Every structure is written in C-alpha cells, then in structure tokens.
Amino acid sequence: xxxxxxxxxxxxxxxxxxxxxxxxxxxxxxxxxxxxxxxxxxxxxxxxxxxxxxxxxxxxxxxxxxxxxxxxxxxxxxxxxxxxxxxxxxxxxxxxxxxxxxxxxxxxxxxxxxxxxxxxxxxxxxxxxxxxxxxxxxxxxxxxxxxxxxxxxxxxxxxxxxxxxxxxxxxxxxxxxxxxxxxxxxxxxxxxxxxxxxxxxxxxxxxxxxxx
Numbered sequence: 001x002x003x004x005x006x007x008x009x010x011x012x013x014x015x016x017x018x019x020x021x022x023x024x025x026x027x028x029x030x031x032x033x034x035x036x037x038x039x040x041x042x043x044x045x046x047x048x049x050x051x052x053x054x055x056x057x058x059x060x061x062x063x064x065x066x067x068x069x070x071x072x073x074x075x076x077x078x079x080x081x082x083x084x085x086x087x088x089x090x091x092x093x094x095x096x097x098x099x100x101x102x103x104x105x106x107x108x109x110x111x112x113x114x115x116x117x118x119x120x121x122x123x124x125x126x127x128x129x130x131x132x133x134x135x136x137x138x139x140x141x142x143x144x145x146x147x148x149x150x151x152x153x154x155x156x157x158x159x160x161x162x163x164x165x166x167x168x169x170x171x172x173x174x175x176x177x178x179x180x181x182x183x184x185x186x187x188x189x190x191x192x193x194x195x196x197x198x199x200x201x202x203x204x205x206x207x208x209x210x211x212x
Contacts, residue, residue: 003104003149004094005032005120005158009111012089018108019081019120019158020098023151027069032120032158033081041078043124045069072154075132078122080187082169082176085110085118085162104149106158112145113162117171121185123157133157138184141166159185 005019019032027044039053042060047068050060066076083091088110099105110118121140125132127150140146143163149156161167168187170177178187 001102001151002098002100003106003151003156004098005106005108005147005149006094006098007088008107008109011091014093015107016088016091017094017098018083018091018118019122021149021151021156023154028124028151028154030078030122030156032079032122033083043069043078072124073126074129075126076124077184078124080168081120081122082167082171083118083120084171085113085116104151106147106149108145108147108160110162113160115162115164115167117162117167117169119161119168121157121159121161121168123159123184125155125157127153127155130155133184137182139182140185141181144185161185 001023003021004017007016007018009015019030021028021030023029027042029040029042031040038058040051041063042050042052043066044050045068047065049063049066051063052058052060066072067074094105097103123133140159141161143161143166145160145162147158147160149158164170166181168179168181168185170179180186180188183189
C-alpha cells in the first residue's frame with residue numbers, strides 16, 4: 001500500500017515526486033523533499049525508527065524508539081522538509097507502480113506557492129483520532145495547504161508551506177533560518193534537538209528528536 005505526493009505541473013517534461021509513503025512488511029517507509037536515491041526513514045512495527053541516506057553512509061542508522069507501530073493510535077510528527085522549487089526538475093519522476101490500483105496519488109499545484117522554497121510538514125495520525133489535530137493551538141499558518149493520505153488505519157498528513165510569510169525553514173545565502181509558529185508547526189522548538197540533512201544546494205530535511 002503506497003501513497004505518493006506529486007507536482008501537478010510538469011518539470012522538464014515530467015511530473016515530479018515530492019514524497020512517497022509505503023505501508024508494507026515490517027512497517028512504514030517514507031521519504032520527502034529532494035528524494036535522493038535510496039534515502040528513506042522506516043518506522044517499524046516494533047517501534048524502532050531507522051534513517052538511511054548519504055548522511056548515514058547509505059546504511060540504516062537507528063534514530064530512536066517510538067510506540068510500536070502495531071499499537072499506534074495517536075499522532076506523531078515525522079519531520080519537516082525544505083526544498084528549492086528551482087530544483088524540482090531533479091526530483092524523481094512518477095512511475096507506473098505509483099499509479100497502480102489501490103495506491104494513492106495526490107497532485108499538488110506548485111503555482112499555489114509563490115516563495116522560491118517549499119516546506120512540507122509530515123505527520124502520522126491514526127484514522128480513529130483525527131480530532132487530535134483540531135485544537136485551536138495546533139492550526140497551521142495562514143495559506144498552508146494540507147493533504148491527507150490513507151494507508152490502512154494510518155493517515156499521512158502533509159502540510160505544504162510556500163509563502164515567504166509562513167515558511168518554517170527558509171534558505172539564506174549561507175544556510176537556513178528556522179522558525180516556530182506553534183507546537184505543531186515548528187522547526188525551532190525549545191527543548192528539541194534536530195537531526196539535519198542538507199543536499200544539492202539547499203534541499204533540507206529536519207526530523208525532530210526529543211532532547212535528553
């Protein structure tokens with residue numbers, strides 16, 4: 001079972017992937033942003049979370065332990081991704097397997113986002129608990145666009161931010177500026193340390209990990 005977030009427009013003649021999510025075998029596998037070959041995070045049924053990317057030498061690196069996925073029935077933040085829109089023609093193209101019956105495809109019009117960068121905030125919510133995100137203090141910034149993708153009992157929530165006034169991770173000449181909007185939409189929360197990856201002139205990924 002697979003869900004894929006893609007551009008509605010074509011870049012260099014092809015629609016491009018913004019993120020993919022697969023529920024299979026040992027757990028949930030996902031990646032978003034620059035989508036480098038082989039890079040992904042895996043959240044296993046036993047609760048162990050691993051990251052595989054160039055930053056880990058291409059090998060699965062243990063990131064921590066969460067509630068076992070088989071017992072998950074709440075809300076979990078998966079990470080914040082930033083990518084440069086001018087680099088979208090480097091992202092992978094949509095494959096025929098992504099469009100197989102039973103899989104989910106969500107098209108995102110890029111012209112909704114005038115900023116040069118795009119943020120994608122990723123969350124996991126059990127289908128029985130959608131009210132967990134309804135609290136007034138957890139609402140997204142103005143002009144955010146939210147998409148929900150169902151993978152069995154799990155919902156992937158992808159919130160896209162693409163205005164200069166709502167970006168959580170903003171590129172500057174020699175790095176990025178990170179911002180805090182509320183406890184749900186933040187890349188700079190107090191008491192949280194972040195695992196950071198940056199590739200290809202600015203595609204940037206942050207995955208929150210509790211300090212201590």
